Amino acid sequence: MTTTDATHDPGLTSWVASANGHAEFPIQNLPLGVFSVSGGSPRAGVAIGDDILDLTEALRLGLLAGEAARAVEATADGTLNGLMGLGAGPRRALRAQLSHLLAEGTQPRPHLLHRSSDVTLHLPARIGDYTDFYVGIHHATNVGKIFRPDNPLLPNYKYVPIGYHGRASSVRLSGTPVTRPNGQRKRAEDPTPSYGPCRNLDYELEMGIWIGPGNDLGTPIRIGDAPNHVAGYCLLNDWSARDVQGWEYQPLGPFLAKNFLTTVSPWVVTPEALAPFRIAQAPRAEGDPAPLPYLSDGADQATGAFDLELEITILTPKMREAGLPPHRLSLSNMRHMYWTAAQIVTHHACNGCDLHPGDLLGTGTLSAPDPTGLGSLLETSRGGKEPVRLPSGEERRFLEDGDEVALHARGRREGFATIGFGPCLGTVRPAPGI
Template identity: 55%
Template sequence: MDVTHDPATLSWVESANDPATDFSIQNLPFGRFRRNALEPWQIGVAIGDQVLDLHAVGLIDHLDMQRLMAAPVTERRALRLSLWEGLRAGSALQKVWSQALLRQSEVEMGLPCEVGDYTDFYTGIHHATTVGKLFRPDNPLLPNYKWVPIGYHGRASSIGASGQQFHRPQGQTLKPGAAVPDFGPSARIDYELEIGAWVAGGNGLGEPVAMAQAEDYIFGLTLLNDWSARDVQAWEYQPLGPFLAKNFATTVSPWMVTLDALAPFRADFERPAHDPQPMAYLDSAHNRAAGALDVQLEVWLQTPAMLAAGNPGQRLSTSNMRDAYWTLAQLLTHHTVNGCNLRSGDILGTGTLSGPAPEQGGSLLELTQGGKMPLTLANGETRTFLQDGDTVILRGYCTRAGVRRIGFGECRGTLLAAR
């Protein structure tokens, strides 16, 4: 915690002082924007409803986000301090920097960086338990779950920025009781509410990252929607895990919220007394005291009927990143303990972050009990899984009395009809 976290600081960018903004001067998340499709991606920082062009103000001399992410954590903190200095009310830089501001509504936001490898974890124990019951009623939570931060590799090429639209995928599915699979459009398209952690720097092959250093290797966090075709997943996933059920699209929010910005929202990480404690390589005093993050999460659905009626959507669920069974440091350390090398621009998904209550499920699979209990929406529509034209919006934010709000913006994606 340093001067950049002082809740009393206001910005000369007026919209950043709105108590409801996601992008107060205490936040300062990084992303890539462009004015039009002919322009290369530029590096920007969100402040209120504006974007500050980092190259234009001379804080960087290149346009390569990976390079910025690879800087040592001390340099990254120095950059944050420079941004705070320039953007705070009364800054001598106001006159010059105000020339480098663009309205967020007038730029396109892209992926925050070129994506390297994508790993998805499974840290939502409530999700794992509920889904496990559907796939394996007698054995919902497998014996390894409380020991191993379960993860698998995902598809990097199909990760898109908020606003992504994709067609309902085709695939093989096995109807209940059938002996022979069918081929056609998936009938069970779902979302998954996750946080994605973008890797900063990286480790050499064969060089594990210890818990004490793990957080230095995380640049920032975004919201992540791990779209899933449940019927394809059920038929294909044994024995090597999900493949075509997941790799047709994954959507992330455009702004990387740094761990520095989230410092006031750290929380202790505690295991229930009857659960095994983390093995030594996944344990540290800092992790126990402050390894978790108190990020409030929401899923919203906007159906085509809502869109037509000017309805911005309906909230389907709320949960919290604290519901994760493993911390980000544990995920990163576990990932590298065998010598696997991470690189700037890799992304680690948390897995679906569902809360403990049934209505806190971070996917329709959970909220509808595998499609058996349709949701009735406020406008009278019903849903088991997503229908063509449905838009799913993820939101995330941190609030606490006496501290300025830090938000993630939104992660929005739309399912189009099968081709």
């Protein structure tokens, strides 16, 4: 597992003034992304404070060498896929050289920087495949209680990481509008289904896992090696049409209720940046089965989980008009995953399925065990029965047109700099006419 080193020193400061004390992108973070300037092609960059360091320009000027230079050379196509596929060695070398290049006391090079507000951000990778898991046990239990009060968790949940294959074509970057989907809906009292705009639009608080080096078809990934196949993490909102889902999901699971949009945050926060926030996987409840041997690894159980705050906020049109700030709906934590990232990757490939650099895996909704940390409105409103009250006096059972939902994630630990992921947000717009 990745350990802390000099790049995590909380006393480290940067000649980029905005990075010092920055809530999300201090010099201790250095997340990777893709951006373009007006009229230019997408290129790789690193978030540092309120700026983006241009990796292509740093390479051209000879400021990166060896494996770090190799890492940036792999981004020549305007994506991070090639860099992700190189694995941890070049990525770590790049982090170390960037930390030195940006540190206070080295020669300032402002010509390498672009203001974040002046550029366009792009999806960091070309996503070949997207798979969404269901490893937030509190969310799974809460949703199960709504639909199956006497049997909320099915027997396989604690034996196997549950997942389904999503739709890579509709993964979009933070800020992309959320068009309310049309679909078939059927209330319990309706004799037949109808077709029209989703009535019960919802968000889902998730983390995304970016795949690094892949595996050959027919060759599983062993649990002890799974961390080497993870290139980084992001925030992920798998928007959900709950009424459409309730009608269509039996017997094959999610389909049109999930594939109309999945939003991700723009920056890939590397495993190296997250080293200070690794923690032991929570012990299983008494009576829960132990993971099967192919999913069991002592090192993964000791350091394979993360202590990251996860927050959801909402800003309605009425709140915006009144000058009110976004309202927090939930504060959860990534520690509430029943299965680790390594277990997710291992299970995905255990049958010989081949993963590829830039593939995206979602964790599933990560709710906390208490009501203040629920990761979806389906849970918060108990299926729409108990509306959420907002500071504007409004109520929400599910999302309405004009609502802006934002996800945030932060790593905080005594003795280390706080880092973040940047926002993962979307604003709901009306369904198209039918």
